[in-house]
Amino acid sequence: MVTLQDIQKNPELNALIKAANQVLAAIGYTEHGPRHVGYVSHAAAELLRELEYPERTVELAAIAGLIHDVGNSINRVNHGITGATMIYPILRDMGMAPAEIATVISAVGNHEEQNGRPVSPVSAALIIADKSDAHRTRVRRGKFDPTDIHDRVNYSIKKNWVEVDREEKVIRFAMTMDDTSSVMEFFLIYLTRMEMCEQAAALLGCRFDIVINGVTVNNQRSVELARAAIAQASNPAQD
Numbered sequence: 001m002v003t004l005q006d007i008q009k010n011p012e013l014n015a016l017i018k019a020a021n022q023v024l025a026a027i028g029y030t031e032h033g034p035r036h037v038g039y040v041s042h043a044a045a046e047l048l049r050e051l052e053y054p055e056r057t058v059e060l061a062a063i064a065g066l067i068h069d070v071g072n073s074i075n076r077v078n079h080g081i082t083g084a085t086m087i088y089p090i091l092r093d094m095g096m097a098p099a100e101i102a103t104v105i106s107a108v109g110n111h112e113e114q115n116g117r118p119v120s121p122v123s124a125a126l127i128i129a130d131k132s133d134a135h136r137t138r139v140r141r142g143k144f145d146p147t148d149i150h151d152r153v154n155y156s157i158k159k160n161w162v163e164v165d166r167e168e169k170v171i172r173f174a175m176t177m178d179d180t181s182s183v184m185e186f187f188l189i190y191l192t193r194m195e196m197c198e199q200a201a202a203l204l205g206c207r208f209d210i211v212i213n214g215v216t217v218n219n220q221r222s223v224e225l226a227r228a229a230i231a232q233a234s235n236p237a238q239d
């Protein structure tokens with residue numbers, strides 16, 4: 001069985017992770033190196049562990065997290081799909097079972113908001129882990145550009161975390177932002193990613209709450225609550 005440690009030690013995959021980060025640095029993107037993929041690997045696995053998925057599914061999420069961005073070594077455009085295509089023969093040569101490879105490549109090939117959808121628990125966990133990595137440490141050292149909205153938004157996020165409420169079936173993405181940016185700017189660049197996280201949480205049977213500075217800024221219960229309010233207004237006697 002191919003383990004997370006086997007993936008971490010694979011020189012070919014490590015070279016591709018490094019190369020992907022170099023390409024993105026060259027075109028001015030935020031940090032996508034070992035720190036980013038390490039965070040995503042850990043966060044995706046923790047999410048499924050908290051939701052009590054089998055240990056091997058948890059490990060496949062950790063593996064997918066580590067190698068989800070290698071496609072950037074070719075080009076940022078469609079890097080989920082190119083990355084999935086690149087890792088197939090590497091995982092096969094390492095001896096991973098075809099059904100497990102299929103789980104990993106479909107997660108990697110669907111993690112971008114431009115062309116991806118949550119397709120499995122591993123895919124959903126990868127999406128939430130990847131999109132929740134917004135933080136000031138992602139602004140490249142010495143490269144902070146105050147006129148760049150991505151730099152401002154990332155820099156303003158001092159703390160971020162994902163927590164799971166198993167009882168209430170809620171995945172909560174919480175962060176603290178300072179005045180370097182604003183909630184509006186956060187959504188200007190993260191709206192489609194946050195919508196993708198809502199879809200991913202739904203696949204895991206959960207609601208996705210986005211909490212910024214202690215306030216829930218999306219409201220996934222809105223349809224349910226509006227329906228209840230209308231029912232009550234049309235039948236006040238039952239109050």
Ligand SMILES: [Fe+2]
Pocket residue numbers: 068069079111112
């Ligand atoms: Fe990516």
Ligand SMILES: [Fe+2]
Pocket residue numbers: 036040068069130
């Ligand atoms: Fe990523």
